[in-house]
Amino acid sequence: MYTISEENVGKILTIDGVKYPGDVKEKEAAQQQYKAAVARGQTAGLVKASRRKIEKFKISVNVAPAQKVTFEVTYEELLKRKLGKYEMILRVRPMQLVSHFQIDAHIFEPKGIAFLNVHGNFLANDLEQAVVKNRTVTKAHFSFKPTLEQQQKCPDCSETLMGGDFIIQYEVNRDLPSGEVQIVSGYFVHHFAPANLTRAPKNVIFVIDHSFSMRGLKFRQVMQFAQSIS
Incomplete structure (x- = not known):
């Protein structure tokens, strides 16, 4: 049994090699069916997606x-x-060491890729070596697949180094001043x-608000931001 409560994403639940597409249901009906199965x-x-931020999902299983269960979540997002x-x-x-962790990013731009960069504010030492890059004129592929040893803060501890943002940036060739259709x-x-x-x-x-409600950290943050761009 597999139910979902939003329509803006596609989900598939794989149980022991058999794929079960998700049924779209109202939030309360999906929750009740999930509880009955449990x-x-x-x-x-049960997968819930926020209507305001569709890249945020909550999965209950x-x-x-x-049995072995795999969730496949597919959605579209404006870049x-x-x-x-x-x-x-x-x-x-991930908040913990992950035995099989992998990020694959594929980029295809028919007009050609003019600029390309991938970085992460947590990538250092062995983790940076786990990033594999391949690029042609119109395509690019990034793979990030760190081993357990590369994720560890120290050889004999269970703390992970992975905690931050993996950022992909690129630009396309813009030869035509009229744009592209x-x-x-x-x-x-x-x-x-x-x-x-x-x-x-x-x-x-x-216009900086320095009323009582802005006292302390909020006011200091506003002032630091204003000074940084002045």
Whole structure:
């Protein structure tokens, strides 16, 4: 039995090699069906996705004895372009050592990849060596598959070094000043991002709230931010 309570993602539950597609149900109905299956001792799964942030999932699972369960969660997310490059941030916070941990990222841009970078604020020493990069003119592939030894803070401890963001940044070739038009299933989207435009002058005015509710840490953070960009 496998139920889901949102429609914005696709899920598949694999039990001992057999795939079970998720049924979309209302939140309360999905929760009740999941609880009933757990009470009977059956293998069951429930996935909840936040409507505001679809990249956040909560997975509940009950595994019957001697069974192996795999969750496959598929969703679409808009990749935003910021400061001249596309950026995808993957949160890596397993909180423990993971025997089989892997990140695979595939990029395909028909117009060609002009700039490419991958880094993580937790990648250091052995963890950085676990990143494998392959790139052609239009395609790129990153793989991050650290061993247990590479994840450990020290040889004889169970603490993990993995705790931060895995960041992928890239930009595409923009030879045509008119942009690019993509047509899929009768719909089209026009990507228009002209390069070498003269920047318009700007005046930035900060209005800083120093009322009682901003006392302490909040006020210090606002002041530090204002000083950092002034």
